[in-house]
């Protein structure tokens with residue numbers, strides 16, 4: 001697939017007030033041909049990653065310009081299925097082995113019944129001997145190769161890689177670039193950003209695209225770069241790495257302007273082959289380059305004083321080239337045709353597998369990861385037992401004491417706060433990292449958001465519910481709340497719903513914001529609900545209907561009310577009184593005092609369910625929004 005972009009501009013809207021928009025990419029042009037390994041180079045902050053994100057479709061908000069595939073305006077949905085994006089950070093599913101990760105990717109990306117090519121790909125990428133190693137134990141280079149292997153499963157014709165060599169040593173970097181070169185040789189278009197590569201490494205790249213200050217300053221064959229620099233009066237010193245030199249010249253804004261004007265911000269493609277193969281006309285030293293015209297498919301050769309139309313034989317050859325070098329099954333067919341074979345069976349679908357299959361595969365993956373997270377499970381178990389016992393000690397044998405009205409209330413509030421803090425903090429801290437990984441997999445068309453979200457919600461339930469019931473039982477029996485099956489079941493049910501609401505709120509925060517300081521955000525997120533709960537009890541009569549409604553829908557308040565109604569409702573007998581007078585010995589008096597004597601526990605549970613639904617919908621919408629931009 002040949003990729004082309006015209007007049008691409010990428011502007012970032014700063015969220016701070018009165019800070020102007022920042023143009024990161026400024027009207028650049030370029031063309032990346034199939035069968036080529038392309039390096040996007042430039043100084044730090046030049047806009048390399050931004051350009052890659054824009055061309056790949058990973059970023060769409062704030063982008064203007066035309067993106068084409070094989071000369072046609074591209075269909076984003078189709079293009080997403082034919083390309084893959086490998087992030088700079090190696091985002092791999094933790095707690096799974098290399099082989100398991102590959103198998104999950106294959107099941108998601110290939111139609112049912114297709115032979116899973118995990119072994120061949122792992123063999124090809126030198127990972128077969130590490131197939132039983134957990135992904136988090138792999139070295140940096142192995143992680144990078146695994147990231148590539150995962151995308152090779154469905155053999156897409158276009159690969160985008162953001163800084164694939166960052167953090168790798170020289171040997172591993174060379175291995176990585178050689179691998180990319182092999183992928184390109186098979187007919188794929190491989191585009192990656194790279195920081196100043198060594199001269200020996202630069203030779204592996206067929207094409208270089210240099211960007212500085214958001215402008216294109218070179219676009220063309222690697223071997224034509226030195227000549228181009230000399231032609232504009234910036235000769236690269238002998239024995240100097242051209243990659244280093246072109247970055248060095250960008251220190252001067254004058255040079256950037258000059259080079260960008262000379263290359264027409266990427267409209268011109270510099271080719272060394274043409275320069276060598278074309279005889280000088282009229283004894284003139286020719287400056288030869290391709291220029292892609294916006295409204296024609298023809299390639300033009302520009303001479304200083306003449307203009308010829310020319311169809312690049314190399315370009316045509318690449319389009320039809322067959323694959324040569326790899327010995328595996330991948331190399332036996334052109335990458336595009338291999339990809340077509342995989343896609344043909346599901347042409348009309350956005351994904352290769354059905355939503356139900358995706359859900360089942362993802363659920364199995366998540367359950368496996370949860371079961372392997374022994375340390376996490378132990379921590380959760382100890383946390384629930386310890387907190388249950390501590391709360392139980394504080395309120396030991398007290399639930400039947402009619403003189404302890406305020407302690408009864410503290411018990412109910414304490415339980416709800418426990419569930420809230422326990423469940424809100426984890427997603428706030430963990431979810432931003434998970435979102436990055438899911439965004440990568442979702443962007444690379446592994447699965448849709450809906451089955452992922454359904455699997456995520458369901459996978460956590462068994463452990464969460466068990467631990468909550470364990471905690472509730474400890475508190476219930478230590479506090480000696482009179483036992484009836486309905487009361488105990490409702491008590492556990494409320495605990496579980498509050499915990500699910502809190503988790504939903506935590507996930508909503510974690511999915512929308514890239515929270516770095518979750519320890520502060522978690523409590524901050526709870527504060528408004530807590531505030532509304534307190535005010536909802538004390539001042540609900542004195543304020544407007546709207547505020548009243550708002551306060552009554554604080555899930556903390558609903559949880560506390562439901563708990564009190566459960567503990568003191570369901571036909572509860574009067575409490576024992578060991579003092580002269582216990583005003584609140586009769587449960588009805590307490591409920592009346594709290595102004596909840598007319599409330600129903602089932603209505604509160606219904607409100608809790610509604611809040612849970614809203615919080616989880618916000619999380620889902622938040623994810624969609626993050627993935628769409």
Ligand SMILES: Nc1ncnc2c1ncn2[C@@H]1O[C@H](COP(=O)(O)OP(=O)(O)OP(=O)(O)O)[C@@H](O)[C@H]1O
Nearest residue numbers: 012022024042043044045046047048049050051195
């Ligand atoms: N979300 C953002 N908000 C504000 N500025 C941004 C954002 N993303 C990128 N930028 C700015 O855009 C410019 C280009 O960033 P980009 O990450 O594309 O550069 P780069 O060439 O890849 O840099 P490096 O090689 O250091 O990773 C930088 O000045 C960066 O600060």
